[in-house]
Amino acid sequence: MRTGNPALKESTFLDLGTGAVVRRDGDAMTLNGTVHKTAVLLLLSVLTAAFAWSQVQFTADGPVGAGPYLWGGAIGGLVLALVTAFKKEWSPVTAPLYAIVEGFFLGAISAMYNHLYDGIVMQAVLLTFGTMFALLFAYRSGLVRATENFKLGVVAATGGILLVYLATIVLGLFDIRIPMIHESGLVGIGFSLFVVVIAALNLVLDFDFIETGVDAGAPKYMEW
Template identity: 60%
Template sequence: MQSGNPALNKNAFLDAASGALLSHDSEAMTLNGTVNKTGLLLVLVLVGAMFSWSHYTGPASLPALLPFVLGGAILGLILALVTAFKKTWSPVTAPIYALAEGVFIGALSAMFETRYPGIVIQAVGLTFGTMAALLLAYRSGLIRVTEKFKLGVVAATGGVMLLYLASFVMGFFGHSISFINGHNSIGILFSLAVVAIAALNLVLDFDMIESGVNAGAPKYMEWYGAFALVVTLVWLYLELLRLLSKLQSRN
């Protein structure tokens, strides 16, 4: 059973580990190494976000942020796909991805902050608070990653992605799925569900990284594991922004 994060799955680490066994001189992936690289990628996300945010000087500057939103999102998507298919490139592609994604979320966050003052710091706090709480629950054994747990999270994640894809395609024909962006009770409940699903993906990510360490995956998989965690954290942050904006719009 795979992680709900498309960049993080059991086969990714096991395949890499089996390759590493062929070379006795190769260094193995470690948990501390993955944690350190995750921290570095998050710093790069912050650097990218500060760069694009610095171009915000008030509501009149919002149109100037659109190139950062679109450019960062497109480049981030391309780099994510490259990293997912060429894991050995992750020591190079993962840091560049983090910078690109930072530029994207920095500009987007400035747009949200303009309309809903204080929303960004709330979303950031909730994102890292959720990660810390789930990591503690996972390490303490409070949350057990069983096959049923994995199946439920993966199925729910797939359902959300299909809904988003359908909404995107329908947008070309002037239609939309109202509850995705709706600010009514149904829209808020939907966002709460998606936030929960994104958060639970972090638990699967922790488990898959630990499995990679135990399997003796090669050193470069530390970068890949860190990259995958950042992918999930960015998704969680964006969903929290969406949820908080819906809640504040009702005040």
């Protein structure tokens, strides 16, 4: 079982002493509980994103007021993500906090991009939700199945993309650019489409992980 989310691992469902799957018939993870908590996290993110957006002003010298939300959201989100990955039982607290600080980050950076490219944020939001619901439908209807080979392929492709972007960042420090893939030509467009497809397919892994967690009787905090 694999997932694109580093906070979710198969060992979460195992008893550390016996190595067997732990079933919690009482206070266990449920599909409805996961859906409800996801809605809460989404609402928190939207509220703080809207607030951060409203605080960003634009002058002749550039955007004003975005810095604290950008850096605070990015650094705070990284710290909370790491805490959640290592202390999953804290997720009822860390997950809402993560949603709040990421909302600040997304709101600020979205305001900046929308100022540069009017309307691009709404298009991105609609495409994101459209992709999520389309893949959820495909998964629930059986059109896309999270087989072991499918999971291995998606994880391998995701790792490859991560290495490419890490190499881009490191080489950029020495003023070296990787040609073609980050340009507006056919290769660059094709690479971008490939990245979008792999990112979308990671949702299927998460859908499968949630379903497996429910079937295994994962602890209640895993709903977060």
